Amino acid sequence: MDALSTHPYLVSVALVIAFSIVRFLYRGYRIRRQFKNLPGPPHHPIWGHILVFADVQETLPPRIHPHILPHFIQQKYDLPPLFYLDFWPFGPNLCIIMSPTLINQAVVAPSLPKHEQVPLYVNPLAGKKALISLEGKEWKKWRGIFNPGFSISNMMSLVPSIVDESLVFVSVLESLADSGELFRLDERVTRLTIDVICRVVLTRRDHRSNSQIAENEIVSSFRALVDSQPDAQTINIFHLYDPRRPIKQWYYSGRLKSHLTRLLEERFVTRRTTNKKGGPKYVIDLALESYFAQKQAAKSNGFVDKDTEGQDKMLDDTFMEYAISQIRIFLFAGHDTTASGICYAFHFLSRHPQKLAKIRQEHDKVFGTNPSDAAAMIKELPQKLNDLPYTLAVIKEALRLYPPGSSVRAGVPGHFIVDPDNGEKYPTDGFLVWDQHLGMHRSAELWGPTVHEFIPERFLNTNSSGQQYPNPKNAWRPFSKGPRDCIGQEMALLESKIVLVLTLRSFDFTTVFDRNEITKIKPDGTEWAGRWKSKPNGIETLWDDPCYAVMLTTSHPRDGMPTKATKRTLG
Numbered sequence: 001m002d003a004l005s006t007h008p009y010l011v012s013v014a015l016v017i018a019f020s021i022v023r024f025l026y027r028g029y030r031i032r033r034q035f036k037n038l039p040g041p042p043h044h045p046i047w048g049h050i051l052v053f054a055d056v057q058e059t060l061p062p063r064i065h066p067h068i069l070p071h072f073i074q075q076k077y078d079l080p081p082l083f084y085l086d087f088w089p090f091g092p093n094l095c096i097i098m099s100p101t102l103i104n105q106a107v108v109a110p111s112l113p114k115h116e117q118v119p120l121y122v123n124p125l126a127g128k129k130a131l132i133s134l135e136g137k138e139w140k141k142w143r144g145i146f147n148p149g150f151s152i153s154n155m156m157s158l159v160p161s162i163v164d165e166s167l168v169f170v171s172v173l174e175s176l177a178d179s180g181e182l183f184r185l186d187e188r189v190t191r192l193t194i195d196v197i198c199r200v201v202l203t204r205r206d207h208r209s210n211s212q213i214a215e216n217e218i219v220s221s222f223r224a225l226v227d228s229q230p231d232a233q234t235i236n237i238f239h240l241y242d243p244r245r246p247i248k249q250w251y252y253s254g255r256l257k258s259h260l261t262r263l264l265e266e267r268f269v270t271r272r273t274t275n276k277k278g279g280p281k282y283v284i285d286l287a288l289e290s291y292f293a294q295k296q297a298a299k300s301n302g303f304v305d306k307d308t309e310g311q312d313k314m315l316d317d318t319f320m321e322y323a324i325s326q327i328r329i330f331l332f333a334g335h336d337t338t339a340s341g342i343c344y345a346f347h348f349l350s351r352h353p354q355k356l357a358k359i360r361q362e363h364d365k366v367f368g369t370n371p372s373d374a375a376a377m378i379k380e381l382p383q384k385l386n387d388l389p390y391t392l393a394v395i396k397e398a399l400r401l402y403p404p405g406s407s408v409r410a411g412v413p414g415h416f417i418v419d420p421d422n423g424e425k426y427p428t429d430g431f432l433v434w435d436q437h438l439g440m441h442r443s444a445e446l447w448g449p450t451v452h453e454f455i456p457e458r459f460l461n462t463n464s465s466g467q468q469y470p471n472p473k474n475a476w477r478p479f480s481k482g483p484r485d486c487i488g489q490e491m492a493l494l495e496s497k498i499v500l501v502l503t504l505r506s507f508d509f510t511t512v513f514d515r516n517e518i519t520k521i522k523p524d525g526t527e528w529a530g531r532w533k534s535k536p537n538g539i540e541t542l543w544d545d546p547c548y549a550v551m552l553t554t555s556h557p558r559d560g561m562p563t564k565a566t567k568r569t570l571g
């Protein structure tokens with residue numbers, strides 16, 4: 001009797017396995033072959049670029065953020081500003097672009113669709129309707145609805161609210177300075193940025209989230225969700241495929257949704273009575289106005305939306321679903337990005353006393369020499385924030401050296417990136433096209449020999465010819481460029497300016513990376529403790545700085561930037 005008739009199931013299973021292996025190998029062969037004539041590091045017929053990645057990582061300190069690696073790969077193999085990396089089967093294959101002219105052909109005109117990795121990562125945190133992963137008409141409609149709230153003119157009207165939240169941060173710093181303790185600056189600033197987002201987007205004075213001084217249901221559910229994301233730097237499959245994760249995410253997502261629903265309903269009822277004419281408009285109020293205006297316009301054109309027909313005077317389910325997703329994405333995309341920029345501004349200034357003196361002088365000039373006058377002045381005349389070119393240059397330089405994020409797109413069949421200098425065409429189909437902000441910001445070819453130095457002056461006098469420090473066109477792009485650029489960029493810049501003005505003249509900051517000291521930091525709700533593991537290479541700095549960016553769900557300064565604050569005595 002043959003095997004087929006005695007063990008039919010076993011034979012079938014064996015055939016399926018054999019077929020899958022052949023398919024896997026054939027796929028691998030085709031993918032590896034794709035790289036034959038593409039620019040990139042030396043390519044191995046079996047390992048692709050996996051060993052290149054491991055080799056370069058070996059020369060770097062622990063836990064560096066993955067978006068720093070392509071820069072070092074490019075340096076080691078002297079690669080052009082567009083190159084490919086083959087990580088199959090461990091991840092999508094990459095088309096890495098570090099040139100403004102080339103990347104604009106993927107994110108500006110045209111703007112390619114987001115890569116499938118974006119919703120995969122974002123949806124558990126923000127739901128399926130978040131702007132960052134929507135496409136086409138749906139994205140356009142909802143971006144249009146939320147744009148007015150984030151416009152610079154509306155943000156200016158919300159400056160007093162941002163100042164109020166920042167003053168809480170100042171009082172937190174005062175008590176930390178009084179105690180003399182070491183604390184994680186990143187955590188304190190992150191709580192501030194969460195409070196600012198909640199305030200600006202959603203809540204009035206009486207509904208402040210106050211996460212800087214107490215626990216808050218929305219903030220704790222949101223942070224539990226963020227913490228539930230898998231650690232991108234582990235290959236431990238028990239962690240990566242932890243079956244408890246979806247349950248945790250479902251639970252916290254549900255809690256967040258019910259809190260936000262209640263707040264939105266309250267806000268809907270009170271907004272007509274509390275919104276003064278010409279007064280500040282919270283982002284959600286303006287979104288509601290745009291939404292109802294769009295609905296009205298559609299109705300006038302004879303279009304009836306069956307799902308929301310008859311709900312003109314109430315919050316309909318469609319608005320609720322999208323609004324909740326947007327609030328969640330604003331919290332997610334806006335909190336630690338802004339915090340990282342502010343922290344690095346503090347850090348670089350503390351390492352460059354002359355630049356610190358220069359920014360303090362600017363604040364004295366615009367707000368007078370008594371630091372405690374500044375808050376009231378900003379509230380009364382928010383336009384004064386436009387008179388701070390050096391402060392803006394400091395923030396831009398901090399975001400240049402450590403951009404918190406980047407942008408990833410899906411290559412499409414038939415779309416090639418064309419090098420205008422030589423007409424060379426580069427395929428995008430099948431690749432994750434990576435708008436590599438850090439690589440671009442750290443390119444000596446673009447920024448000159450001082451590329452790794454903290455020189456805010458490079459963003460001043462951009463019109464003068466023969467500049468000492470080049471500031472190449474479109475090469476500064478922490479917020480990305482094109483139609484899918486960051487909706488919250490004006491808010492992030494305004495908030496950063498306010499925080500620097502309210503703190504720099506009152507405090508000195510020193511970062512401390514002595515391991516013995518770091519272990520003494522009081523528990524602060526963060527996951528840093530126990531995350532540090534020295535590497536055999538003994539390297540603990542990057543670009544001569546221990547405070548490099550690491551990955552903890554998103555980009556953060558290493559160890560949360562352990563800092564000591566001291567009060568300044570003004571003479």
Ligand code: HEM
Nearest residue numbers: 131132330333334337338341407478479480486487488492
């Ligand atoms: C320094 C602070 C910030 C940085 C560096 C930053 C960076 C970015 C980048 C690079 C993108 C493009 C992402 C992509 O293409 O996938 C983006 C998009 C986005 N950002 Fe920000 N962001 C910051 C602050 C904020 C704030 C404060 C908010 C809101 C409160 C926000 C909300 C968003 C949203 C909703 C998108 C998606 C926009 C769309 O696809 O239409 N961001 N941000």
